[in-house]
Amino acid sequence: LSCKVLSSVVTPCYCFVSPQIRVKPDNTGVVTDGVKHSMNPFCEIAVEEAVKLKEKKLIKEVVAVSCGPQQSQETIRTALAMGADRGIHVDVSGKDYENLGPLQVSKILAALAKQEDAQLILLGKQAIDDDCNQTGQMTAALLDWPQGTFASEVSLEGDKINLVREIDGGLEHIKINTPAVITADLRLNTPRYATLPNIMKAKKKKIVTVKPADLGVDVTSRLEVLKVEEPPQRQAGMKVETVEDLVVKLKEAGRV
C-alpha cells in the first residue's frame, strides 16, 4: 500500500491527570482556562500505529491533523516528534471551538482526506473530554469509506486491511478495503514518548495552517448545550451489623 495516512490528533483535550474539573458557574460548560491540554490518549495510539506502518514501509507518509486554536500546534508538534512527517493545523478558535463537535471535525477530515489524497485515516476511538465516539464513524460515512473501529490489531494485506476489533462479546476479525477509516482502541499498541531530541528534530517539519472555510466546511454547530451539571453527590452509605439487619433495611427501602 503506497499511500498517505492522515492521522488525526484532533483534540488537544484535557490532560487526564488534570485537577478537579469544575462546571462553570453559569452551567454552560466546564472550566477550561488554566487546564493543561494534551493529545488525546487514544489519538496517541493512532499516531503510533501510523508511524509504525510507515516504519514497516507499508505507507508513504503520515500527516498529523489537529482542529483548534493556536495551542493545537503543540499537539501536532508532539505527533511530529513521534514520527509524523508533516502537520496540518485547522484553525478554529473562540466560540467556534467551544461548539466544535464530531460532525464538524468529520467534515473537516473528509475534506482534508480528499485534498491530500489520503488512503487511510487513523484516529482515536473517542476523545476523553467529550467521549462522543462519533468522529471516526461520521468521517467514514461522509467519505463513503469502510471503517474499522475499536481496532486492537491492524495489518495490511495487499490493498486490504485485516482488523481485530474489541467488542462487547469479545474480539471480531474483519477485512476491509482501502481507502478506510480506523479508530484506535487502548490495546492497539504502546505509544512512544516524544523525547526532547525528537522534539528538537521535529521543529524542522512543516505545519500548515488552514481555516475550515478554506476547506469549504461550515463549523456552525447543529447542537445547543442547554445545561451542564456536576453529577449528584454520592450519598453516604449505611453500615449494618448482621445479614438480618441488611435484609430488614432492604425491605424498608422497597428493594426486596
Added chain:
Amino acid sequence: HIPASSCSNRQQQVCSGNRISELTLLYLGREYPKGGDYFRDRLRAAFARNKAVEDPEQIKALIARGEYVARELEALYYLRKYRAMKKRYYED
C-alpha cells in the same frame, strides 16, 4: 554543569553529552508525580554531585544510568495513563 569553554576537547564531547542527558531528563521529569520542581531539584543535585568525575568509564556508566532513569520515567508515565484509561473506560 561544566561550561564547555573550560573543557578539553574530549571532555567537551562528554560535557555536551552530559548536558543533553540532563536536558532530556529535565524535560521528561516535568510530569513527575511528586512534581516537576521536586524532580528538577533532585536532578540538578545529582548532576552537580558528579561534576568532577573525569574517568571516561565512570562517565559512561553515569550516562547509562541517566538513560535508564529516562526509560523508567517513560514506563511510569505510560503505565499511569494506561491504567487511568483502563479504569475509566473498561469494565473488567
